[in-house]
Amino acid sequence: MSKAPSKLPPALRSKYFWVLALFAGWMLFFDKHSVLTQIRLATTVNRLERDKNFYEEMIREVRQDLWDIEVNKEKYAREKYFLHKPTEDVFIIAEE
Numbered sequence: 500m501s502k503a504p505s506k507l508p509p510a511l512r513s514k515y516f517w518v519l520a521l522f523a524g525w526m527l528f529f530d531k532h533s534v535l536t537q538i539r540l541a542t543t544v545n546r547l548e549r550d551k552n553f554y555e556e557m558i559r560e561v562r563q564d565l566w567d568i569e570v571n572k573e574k575y576a577r578e579k580y581f582l583h584k585p586t587e588d589v590f591i592i593a594e595e
Contacts, residue, residue, distance in 0.1 A: 510516055527534050567575045576582045583589045 505512060526532075564575075581589055581591065
């Protein structure tokens with residue numbers, strides 16, 4: 500008796516192909532270091548880097564405010580809190 504002809508190409512009939520396909524599928528979807536996990540981690544890293552840049556900018560602004568307070572307290576109080584001497588009038592010009 501002869502074997503029935505298969506309609507699959509020879510590469511798909513190989514057991515090595517199926518073992519390799521099974522291994523690749525396992526590594527892509529089920530492994531601890533799968534592609535889905537790597538994408539999730541990359542997204543988290545990008546979000547954390549954006550947060551880091553935001554907080555570094557906030558630190559720079561706070562340090563600048565601290566420097567302004569230490570160097571020229573009167574100017575800072577006048578600009579930030581609209582403080583004035585009793586004999587002065589304060590005019591606030593609002594920019595649109």
